[in-house]
Amino acid sequence: MKPEPWWDEFTIEAEPTDRLLDALHYVKWYKDGTLALRRSCAHGICGSDAMLINGRNALACKVLVKEVAPKVTVEPIRGLPVLKDLIVDMEPFFEGYKAILPFLINADDPPDRERLQSPEDRARFDDTTKCILCAACTTSCPIFWGDEQYIGPAAIVNAHRFIFDSRDQGAEERLEILSDQSGVFRCRTTFNCTEACPRGIKVTKAIQEVKRAVMFRRF
Amino acid sequence: MHIQTDRSNVLVLGAGGAGLRAAIAARESGADVVVVGKRGRRDAHTVIAAGGINAALGTRDPEDSWEQHFADTFREGYLLSHPRVVEIMAREAPEAVLQLADWGCAFARLPDGRLDQRYFGAHTYRRTCYAGDETGREIIRTLADWAEAAGVRFADRHYASSLLVADGRCFGAFVFDLHTAERTAFLADATIVCTGGHTSLWHRNTSRADENWGEGMSLALRAGCRLMDMEFVQFHPTGLVAPEDVAGTLVTEAVRGEGGRLFNSRGERFMERYDPARMELSTRDRVALANYTEILAGRGGPNGGVFLDISHRGSDYIREKLPRMYKQLLAFQGLDISKDPMEVAPTAHYSMGGIAVEPETHATDLERLFAAGECASGLHGANRLGGNSLVDILVFGRRAGAAAAGLREARPVDPPPGVIEAASADLDGLAKPGKGSGREIRRRLRELMWEKAGVVRDEVRLSAGLGELKELRSSFEEAGPEGNDRLALARTLDLRAGLETAEATFRAALVRAETRGCHNRSDHPGLDQTLVANSYVRRAPDGSLEVETRPVPPIPQGLRTWAVTELVEETSEHLLE
Numbered sequence: 001m002k003p004e005p006w007w008d009e010f011t012i013e014a015e016p017t018d019r020l021l022d023a024l025h026y027v028k029w030y031k032d033g034t035l036a037l038r039r040s041c042a043h044g045i046c047g048s049d050a051m052l053i054n055g056r057n058a059l060a061c062k063v064l065v066k067e068v069a070p071k072v073t074v075e076p077i078r079g080l081p082v083l084k085d086l087i088v089d090m091e092p093f094f095e096g097y098k099a100i101l102p103f104l105i106n107a108d109d110p111p112d113r114e115r116l117q118s119p120e121d122r123a124r125f126d127d128t129t130k131c132i133l134c135a136a137c138t139t140s141c142p143i144f145w146g147d148e149q150y151i152g153p154a155a156i157v158n159a160h161r162f163i164f165d166s167r168d169q170g171a172e173e174r175l176e177i178l179s180d181q182s183g184v185f186r187c188r189t190t191f192n193c194t195e196a197c198p199r200g201i202k203v204t205k206a207i208q209e210v211k212r213a214v215m216f217r218r219f
Numbered sequence: 220m221h222i223q224t225d226r227s228n229v230l231v232l233g234a235g236g237a238g239l240r241a242a243i244a245a246r247e248s249g250a251d252v253v254v255v256g257k258r259g260r261r262d263a264h265t266v267i268a269a270g271g272i273n274a275a276l277g278t279r280d281p282e283d284s285w286e287q288h289f290a291d292t293f294r295e296g297y298l299l300s301h302p303r304v305v306e307i308m309a310r311e312a313p314e315a316v317l318q319l320a321d322w323g324c325a326f327a328r329l330p331d332g333r334l335d336q337r338y339f340g341a342h343t344y345r346r347t348c349y350a351g352d353e354t355g356r357e358i359i360r361t362l363a364d365w366a367e368a369a370g371v372r373f374a375d376r377h378y379a380s381s382l383l384v385a386d387g388r389c390f391g392a393f394v395f396d397l398h399t400a401e402r403t404a405f406l407a408d409a410t411i412v413c414t415g416g417h418t419s420l421w422h423r424n425t426s427r428a429d430e431n432w433g434e435g436m437s438l439a440l441r442a443g444c445r446l447m448d449m450e451f452v453q454f455h456p457t458g459l460v461a462p463e464d465v466a467g468t469l470v471t472e473a474v475r476g477e478g479g480r481l482f483n484s485r486g487e488r489f490m491e492r493y494d495p496a497r498m499e500l501s502t503r504d505r506v507a508l509a510n511y512t513e514i515l516a517g518r519g520g521p522n523g524g525v526f527l528d529i530s531h532r533g534s535d536y537i538r539e540k541l542p543r544m545y546k547q548l549l550a551f552q553g554l555d556i557s558k559d560p561m562e563v564a565p566t567a568h569y570s571m572g573g574i575a576v577e578p579e580t581h582a583t584d585l586e587r588l589f590a591a592g593e594c595a596s597g598l599h600g601a602n603r604l605g606g607n608s609l610v611d612i613l614v615f616g617r618r619a620g621a622a623a624a625g626l627r628e629a630r631p632v633d634p635p636p637g638v639i640e641a642a643s644a645d646l647d648g649l650a651k652p653g654k655g656s657g658r659e660i661r662r663r664l665r666e667l668m669w670e671k672a673g674v675v676r677d678e679v680r681l682s683a684g685l686g687e688l689k690e691l692r693s694s695f696e697e698a699g700p701e702g703n704d705r706l707a708l709a710r711t712l713d714l715r716a717g718l719e720t721a722e723a724t725f726r727a728a729l730v731r732a733e734t735r736g737c738h739n740r741s742d743h744p745g746l747d748q749t750l751v752a753n754s755y756v757r758r759a760p761d762g763s764l765e766v767e768t769r770p771v772p773p774i775p776q777g778l779r780t781w782a783v784t785e786l787v788e789e790t791s792e793h794l795l796e
Contacts, residue, residue: 017462017553018464022464033702036705038259039427039428039429041267041427044546044547045266045353045356045543046262046266047262048262062550083398090259098367101368102364103322103361103364103365103368104321104322104323106321110321113317114317114320114333115320115321116331116332116333117328117332118328118330118331118332119330122325122327126325129325129357132356133261161325165323165325167321167323168323
């Protein structure tokens with residue numbers, strides 16, 4: 001039996017330039033040792049501390065206290081089962097990610113030396129290689145909240161990264177998966193995902209490009 | 220307490236680059252493979268690696284060759300690297316890197332479509348491939364995706380508390396779930412330790428709080444394996460100094476590779492006095508010592524660092540080549556590195572030493588136990604070249620994984636009765652309440668290592684440090700777990716490993732009465748030509764640690780012309796203190 005969720009309130013002192021993650025650590029170390037959160041690298045690249053901060057998804061290690069003081073509300077990201085406090089079960093999220101076959105597919109014999117790729121072709125998918133799988137986009141998406149079958153923005157971003165890689169031959173297969181009823185056309189272009197991405201990836205744009213690729217099979 | 224059992228052919232401890240590469244190799248050889256990692260997958264320490272990965276592809280500089288990569292690595296390891304290990308790395312690096320690119324890893328490209336390569340310190344040619352300054356993240360993502368697709372099983376957020384050892388062989392590891400505390404005996408035909416280094420022991424370091432405590436080194440030591448070259452800890456020359464909570468965080472060598480210059484508070488480009496030929500692109504040990512010396516001589520900045528300036532490269536160039544550094548400094552300090560210099564100081568970065576391994580397969584002293592990556596030893600000698608550790612994890616991860624898969628049994632062999640129960644009892648002992656806090660011991664350990672086993676060392680401080688460490692170890696014996704949350708036991712185990720690998724480092728550092736590479740002894744400022752030997756630490760049956768030295772193995776026949784055999788004694792006038 002899971003207990004009913006509840007709110008806790010803590011008052012602490014912090015420097016304006018401290019990060020919100022520092023404030024949460026302070027709470028954990030000095031106020032309530034049971035507070036459960038996934039901690040980040042503090043480098044903003046591991047993607048483990050995405051949470052709902054004053055109603056918007058962000059990484060706690062990239063939000064400064066001065067941006068949210070004097071009072072801040074912190075919740076677990078939405079749409080995934082809460083395990084404890086700020087920790088959610090990421091497994092459904094990674095199921096969606098795995099579904100789009102996130103690896104290079106190329107059935108040709110390996111070349112003698114290397115598969116060439118021009119800087120222009122490399123740049124084609126550069127933006128979507130920046131994803132750190134923090135789930136901030138997917139769990140800010142109202143379609144995902146309503147339907148956990150929806151594959152979600154993060155999975156589409158990562159599909160984009162391979163569909164538009166000139167060395168990859170798996171685009172047809174991925175587009176087939178994404179044209180499914182839980183796929184890319186569930187997107188209603190609310191731009192929540194783009195706003196939420198801590199890496200500044202143009203998520204909605206990537207999704208639109210994938211939609212076009214599904215419709216016209218051009219990539 | 221109920222103990223579950225998991226059976227596999229190959230058990231990999233550690234989900235970083237070495238562990239994932241080993242898992243893929245073992246899986247491709249037909250083994251059932253499980254990877255145990257204390258963090259979520261894709262979030263092991265490799266994710267933080269920034270600058271690049273070396274391979275003598277000769278893309279930019281066609282004169283380059285794997286022999287030259289061997290020669291550079293061996294020379295800059297101050298003759299202490301195992302020559303055969305260096306040979307294997309240099310020979311197999313090009314194939315390893317091209318294979319990774321072929322698996323989808325998005326390295327930077329040249330206009331003709333080949334992989335781009337940039338300079339890293341002390342390499343004769345441009346041979347470092349990269350993906351911006353997030354090379355490690357791109358590598359670990361490629362490996363994790365590939366491993367999942369290959370059918371490798373994962374136990375994320377699980378902690379290995381001991382190896383299961385009996386009859387002179389390893390039977391797997393005893394593991395608990397960091398969320399549920401459930402205990403599982405992971406039984407395997409072969410086990411590979413890929414758990415990283417021990418640099419979290421130093422006050423300022425480039426690791427995250429809960430990693431690089433020497434966990435796997437300690438497991439192996441307790442299982443009867445030897446550790447090699449534990450005195451050699453690389454201090455990266457450029458770590459952030461402020462704000463305090465991120466002090467130590469790495470400023471990648473790529474900043475210097477892209478033209479960054481070091482200045483002291485007088486505005487002098489001081490590398491002219493330490494290594495006028497190579498300047499900022501000298502080896503890490505030399506630049507670290509130079510920075511340390513300038514700071515100690517009172518020529519540092521307001522936060523006790525020297526200044527690293529890349530602003531002359533211009534905003535567009537910096538944002539393209541060093542996107543993460545640009546954003547991090549803006550976030551941490553409100554500093555725009557395309558306009559102003561960063562203040563930096565040495566920070567503990569990499570363990571050159573580690574578990575003693577055989578060169579070809581990275582088998583350890585214990586049957587059916589392998590080690591790869593930073594927790595192993597032999598490649599880097601007394602100083603590691605930037606970009607060599609990422610290639611190390613690919614080349615030797617693959618070799619260890621394939622060798623481990625070769626040991627799979629037709630029918631599983633169980634450990635003798637009592638082995639699993641003893642491992643469980645060990646955990647029970649650590650969970651008992653006690654006197655004092657692990658947090659205080661951890662803080663003191665980090666201060667101790669920074670002050671007594673830091674950038675510059677001497678016999679008086681090392682001996683005193685060993686004495687203080689003994690006190691810390693007895694306080695630890697009395698202390699209870701650190702905190703009452705579910706991670707308390709993990710922290711306690713981290714600390715136990717840290718205290719043990721700290722002792723190994725002190726003992727090896729005392730034996731090495733010379734200055735070589737990153738090991739600076741102010742009481743022995745010169746190189747001892749007779750000490751072309753590796754130190755080995757072994758755990759005696761009573762738990763005490765013993766050190767011996769053995770000569771470095773001979774250089775393979777065909778490579779003698781490439782290997783320097785004598786180092787020219789350098790002036791030690793800069794070695795203050």
